[in-house]
Amino acid sequence: MRVVVTIEARFDRTPDGAIWARTGQDHQFWSGYLTAFDEVRVVARVRDAAEPAAEAKRVDGPGVEVWPVPYYLGPYRYLAQRPAIGRAVRDCAGPQDAVILRAPSPIGTILATARDRRRLPYAMEVVGDPYDLFAPGVVDHPLRPVLRRLYVDRLRRQCRRAAGAAYVTDRFLQSRYPTSAGAVSVAVSDVDLTPAAYVDTARTIGRTGSVAPTRQPATLISVGSLEQRYKGIDTLIAALASLTADGRAVRLVHVGDGRHRAELADLARRYGVADRVVFTGALPGGDAVRRQLDAADLFVMPSRTEGLPRALIEAMARALPAIGSPVGGIPELLPPGFLVPPDDPGRWAGAVAALLDRPELMAAASARNLARARDFSAEVLTVRRTGYYQAVAEATAERAGGRAGEHTGGRAGGRPDGPSRATQRSYA
Known part of the structure; x- marks a missing residue:
């Protein structure tokens, strides 16, 4: 099974087609998903560059590909390119793909909406808090209070609708953005140290x-x-x-x-x-x-x-x-x-x-x-993370594997009827 992961990262693409990251989301990072999936497709903003930055590391490679989204920086450029961004994101995942949204993320929100409309499952990795991100003194924007409320409400809704969620904190993010009853809830940092x-x-x-x-x-x-x-x-x-x-x-x-x-x-x-x-x-x-x-x-x-x-x-x-x-x-x-x-x-x-x-x-x-x-050693966290990925794969196979078009239950607007039995587990 392939997993499609959205991320609010910005990558560079060199003329040979290679994709490069200036931060930690390199090929080694994405290879962690291969413990439970056959392929990884990373959905992120990509821009063309003549050569990689001095500190950049390769993203794509064996088992890992990048699905490029039009490059933007800031809310105004995002809105200007919103139609093209939407088309790229909606086409990135098929019914049989597992989907994990690293949130908060405008890109992830587009894909979550598309999956909800088709009654297809997705899972979450909650790595930040929009309530704090849009706090006074953090972001200078005339619409800051509106954006804060909008992003918080979106993330809460996505976590409630998700088949499961992994949180980088032990308690904090879970309390603000809980999953629905019975869904997989995992505390697993994405910081795993060698x-x-x-x-x-x-x-x-x-x-x-x-x-x-x-x-x-x-x-x-x-x-x-x-x-x-x-x-x-x-x-x-x-x-x-x-x-x-x-x-x-x-x-x-x-x-x-x-x-x-x-x-x-x-x-x-x-x-x-x-x-x-x-x-x-x-x-x-x-x-x-x-x-x-x-x-x-x-x-x-x-x-x-x-x-x-x-x-x-x-x-x-x-x-x-x-x-x-x-x-x-x-x-x-x-x-x-x-x-x-x-x-x-x-x-x-x-x-x-x-x-x-x-x-x-x-x-x-x-x-x-x-x-x-x-x-936070890699030895400790890899086992926990792999368990979460396996639960996501099982939930996807059960809820999307040949049954997505037949499902008629759930709430108006495309929400499925809640977590399947395969998702009713928790990893401490």
């Missing part, structure tokens, strides 16, 4: 970043795209200025790039801490990012919205103490004493200072984070 991602032991930590001028500066590190403002790096820069004004020897390293980098660099200059902020730009991942994490003292994530952040889990796997904001799945990774509300530089500065002054707390956090990160 053995190389882990250090062997927790850190032994001495006093760092104190007011004494002889101390080496403590290095705070943050990781994430700067395409949007939701990572809260502006909050970190303001907190760094407060720490510096108090005589703290502290610096910030940010790994990642995007269109807001220049304005954040300007913000650091205006706060007088430009010499204490380093923007590394985008790094190829793996060892390059791990070297930055290993050289740091404290991982900081003041995000305004998150799903289950890979960057935080990777930092924890390096036994880094960490502070995060209480959004998305972050509270499932860090205890309450290490959570600070976003958009509050004063509280962030206080939390960083208090932790750097307590080496025993830093050492305990290092050990705790390393132990928690082991829950």
Whole structure:
């Protein structure tokens, strides 16, 4: 059986027809679906490029093909190309295909609507939360409140109608976007770390970043795209200025790039801490990012919205103490004493200072984070993920295999009568 997966990713296609990703959704990522399916078709935005970017990795390959959707960036270009996007998405999957929608996603919504109309099943992978994505301060758009309500309602409806849903969080996304009674519900992160991602032991930590001028500066590190403002790096820069004004020897390293980098660099200059902020730009991942994490003292994530952040889990796997904001799945990774509300530089500065002054707390956090990160090893998650894919395949075979056109039950608008017996399982 083939599985068709929609994703809000943007790929490049070189003249030889190869498809390339600049982020982690490469061929190895998509090959994970082959544990339960014979073929994988990835439905995503594709644009032509003369050559792959330096950090890009190949997407298509054995068992994996890409179904291109017209390339767009932002709501206005999406609306301008909506007819062509709709045609491409509606044609991507046949009645016998299993369908998994990585949500939230406009592309996934088009396919969900088409499947509902034909009374064909689909499943979900919920990897983000539109309620937080469209929160104040995250997205600047005059229709932000309307878009927030629209996307939240859509995702809730899709999860209720789906044969099953996999969530990247243990509890958070499940509570906001539940499945219907009896449908498959799986907590399985898409962050699965290889053995190389882990250090062997927790850190032994001495006093760092104190007011004494002889101390080496403590290095705070943050990781994430700067395409949007939701990572809260502006909050970190303001907190760094407060720490510096108090005589703290502290610096910030940010790994990642995007269109807001220049304005954040300007913000650091205006706060007088430009010499204490380093923007590394985008790094190829793996060892390059791990070297930055290993050289740091404290991982900081003041995000305004998150799903289950890979960057935080990777930092924890390096036994880094960490502070995060209480959004998305972050509270499932860090205890309450290490959570600070976003958009509050004063509280962030206080939390960083208090932790750097307590080496025993830093050492305990290092050990705790390393132990928690082991829950995200590939060995642990592959079994759970494969079980979900197999359940999706079984539900598709039962509900779409030769019976889709015969089905007459269900609600008006094309919703089937609820989950089949094959979907009435749950994977812890």
